[in-house]
Amino acid sequence: xxxxxxxxxxxxxxxxxxxxxxxxxxxxxxxxxxxxxxxxxxxxxxxxxxxxxxxxxxxxxxxxxxxxxxxxxxxxxxxxxxxxxxxxxxxxxxxxxxxxxxxxxxxxxxxxxxxxxxxxxxxxxxxxxxxxxxxxxxxxxxxxxxxxxxxxxxxxxxxxxxxxxxxxxxxxxxxxxxxxxxxxxxxxxxxxxxxxxxxxxxxxxxxxxxxxxxxxxxxxxxxxxxxxxxxxxxxxxxxxxxxxxxxxxxxxxxxxxxxxxxxxxxxxxxxxxxxxxxxxxxxxxxxxxxxxxxxxxxxxxxxxxxxxxxxxxxxxxxxxxxxxxxxxxxxxxxxxxxxxxxxxxxxxxxxxxxxxxxxxxxxxxxxxxxxxxxxxxxxxxxxxxxxxxxxxxxxxxxxxxxxxxxxxxxxxxxxxxxxxxxxxxxxx
Numbered sequence: 399x400x401x402x403x404x405x406x407x408x409x410x411x412x413x414x415x416x417x418x419x420x421x422x423x424x425x426x427x428x429x430x431x432x433x434x435x436x437x438x439x440x441x442x443x444x445x446x447x448x449x450x451x452x453x454x455x456x457x458x459x460x461x462x463x464x465x466x467x468x469x470x471x472x473x474x475x476x477x478x479x480x481x482x483x484x485x486x487x488x489x490x491x492x493x494x495x496x497x498x499x500x501x502x503x504x505x506x507x508x509x510x511x512x513x514x515x516x517x518x519x520x521x522x523x524x525x526x527x528x529x530x531x532x533x534x535x536x537x538x539x540x541x542x543x544x545x546x547x548x549x550x551x552x553x554x555x556x557x558x559x560x561x562x563x564x565x566x567x568x569x570x571x572x573x574x575x576x577x578x579x580x581x582x583x584x585x586x587x588x589x590x591x592x593x594x595x596x597x598x599x600x601x602x603x604x605x606x607x608x609x610x611x612x613x614x615x616x617x618x619x620x621x622x623x624x625x626x627x628x629x630x631x632x633x634x635x636x637x638x639x640x641x642x643x644x645x646x647x648x649x650x651x652x653x654x655x656x657x658x659x660x661x662x663x664x665x666x667x668x669x670x671x672x673x674x675x676x677x678x679x680x681x682x683x684x685x686x687x688x689x690x691x692x693x694x695x696x697x698x699x700x701x702x703x704x705x706x707x708x709x710x711x712x713x714x715x716x717x718x719x720x721x722x723x724x725x726x727x728x729x730x731x732x733x734x735x736x737x738x739x740x741x742x743x744x745x746x747x748x749x750x751x752x753x754x755x756x757x758x759x760x761x762x763x764x765x766x767x768x769x770x771x772x773x774x775x776x777x778x779x780x781x782x783x784x785x786x787x788x789x790x791x792x793x794x795x796x797x798x799x800x801x802x803x804x805x806x807x808x809x810x811x812x813x814x815x816x817x818x819x820x821x822x823x824x825x826x
Contacts, residue, residue: 417541417600417601418551418554419554420596420599421537421540421554421555421558421596422554422555422557422558423558423592423593423595423596424489424536424537424555424593424596424597424600425533425554425555425557425558425559425562426558426559426561426565426589426592426593427493427529427533427558427590427594427596428526428529428530428555428558428559428562428593429558429559429560429562429563429566430500430565430566430586430589430590430592431496431500431522431523431525431526431529431586431590432526432563432566433563433566433567433570434500434503434519434522434583434586435460435461435500435503435519435522435523436457436461436464436523438567438669438673438674439566439567439570439582439586440457440460440503441454441457441653441656441657442571442656442660442669443508443515443579444457444508444512444657445656445657446666447507447508447509447512449508449512450782450786451654451781451785451786452782452783453512453782454657454782455653455778455779455780455781455782455783455784456516456779456782457516457519457779458649458653458775458776458778458781459520459775459776459779460516460519460520460523461775462523462775462776463520463524463527463528464527464530464771464775465768465771465772465775466768467527467528467531468765468768470531471531474488474528474531474532474535479491482602483602483603484602485532485535485536485540485602486597486598486600486602488528488532489529489533489593489597490594490598492525492528492529492532493529493597494594495525496522496529496587496590497587497588497590497594498587499518499521500522500583500587500590501583501584501587502518503515503518503522504579504580504581504582504583504586504587529593533555536600536603537551537555539603539604540600540601540603562589563674563678564674564675564678565589566586566589567670568670568671568675569585569589570585570586571666571667571669571670571674572667572670575667625765628753628765633811633814636807636810636811637753637811639804640808641766641769641770642769642772642773643801643804644701644742644746644801644804644808645770645771645773646773646777646800646801646803646804647708647709647712647797647798647801648708648712648739648797648801649778649781650777650778650781650784650793650796650797650800651712651715651781651794651797653778653779653781654781654785655715656669657782657785658715658719658785658790659673659728661790662718662719662722662723663723664728668725668728672725672728672732673732676732676733676736677732677733677735677736680732680733680737681736681737681739681740681743682740683737683740684736684737684738684740684741684742684743684744685740685744686740687740687744688700688704688742688743688744688745689744689748691703691741691744692744692745692748697748698749698808698811699812700744700748701742701746701749701808702805702808702809702812704738704744704745704746705742705745705801705804705805705808707738707741707742708739708742708801709798709802709805710798711734711735711737711738711739712735712794712797712798712801713794713795713798714734714735715731715735715790715794716791716794716795716798717730717731718731719790719791719794720791746770750766750770753766781793784796
């Protein structure tokens with residue numbers, strides 16, 4: 399409903415809404431920092447600086463801010479920024495600081511002082527997580543209560559985010575050869591100008607009334623009440639264990655992919671082209687098929703099928719380790735692993751959405767998704783030590799086995815969880 403007039407997906411009024419390109423740009427801005435400081439780019443730089451696998455594994459801790467961002471989100475709601483209103487003011491402040499922080503990472507040298515590089519990267523991750531908080535709030539508030547516009551706005555945001563992962567991930571790696579690491583990170587900092595422009599051009603959402611409550615009450619409402627509500631459902635502890643363990647094998651393997659590829663002799667350009675660009679396409683394809691499987695099988699059965707597929711795809715790392723520097727095998731490994739990850743993500747994120755209570759939709763989803771991210775940001779830090787101790791083939795066999803506990807829990811839930819506990823599970 400726009401100004402009292404219903405809109406349809408194909409209507410000209412919907413497609414002309416200038417808020418959608420703004421949200422695309424803000425999604426782009428939200429996606430830029432992740433590959434630079436908590437993904438392939440930083441790990442590629444560390445690997446080329448001849449840091450140990452243990453040190454590279456510890457880079458997983460840099461992204462802890464993404465898992466715990468709900469803790470300081472109340473502050474971004476309550477504290478007024480100096481300019482442009484509550485949402486745009488915080489966005490402007492955070493984005494300008496991100497430009498400077500990303501450039502500062504590029505001016506450091508992990509071969510000489512990896513601690514400084516890591517601390518600057520952690521600052522970027524903190525600012526990036528804070529930007530995510532404000533962008534999510536801005537997106538919801540600026541589109542109002544129209545479900546159709548919210549859906550289109552979310553799609554615009556997601557596509558902007560995905561495009562940023564390519565521009566920031568593959569694009570940065572491609573620029574290292576002609577411009578060096580500093581120049582490549584300056585390029586990454588410049589990508590933030592897309593979101594900065596959207597912040598300056600976009601409208602400020604109407605202010606929302608905020609209850610005058612203390613920090614303790616606000617934290618209880620943001621964290622404790624949603625958690626206590628969740629504990630009232632059947633088998634809640636088993637559900638939380640499954641959520642925490644479902645991505646464990648992927649988390650252990652994912653942190654080590656960049657040094658693994660480098661150890662086999664694949665170039666920076668190979669990683670950018672195959673692992674980043676082709677991997678992204680395969681993941682999106684897997685997500686589409688995963689959504690179809692959820693509708694066909696129901697979300698719990700789809701989780702079992704896609705979870706076993708995700709687990710077994712880690713064996714492709716073992717096959718690649720045996721093949722060595724083999725480009726066709728690299729394409730096969732990236733394609734299968736990325737496609738199955740997309741399949742599993744579609745089922746997993748659907749399940750997280752269905753688990754949330756209507757009374758605490760946003761906060762429960764944030765808590766559940768944070769729990770799902772914890773293995774990557776904590777246990778993922780041990781992956782370097784494990785790889786050094788076991789060697790590549792045995793390490794990736796371990797990452798395959800690491801998925802078994804979660805699959806056992808899901809099979810248990812499939813048998814024991816009451817059908818009414820899954821509102822939209824068509825097959826239950």
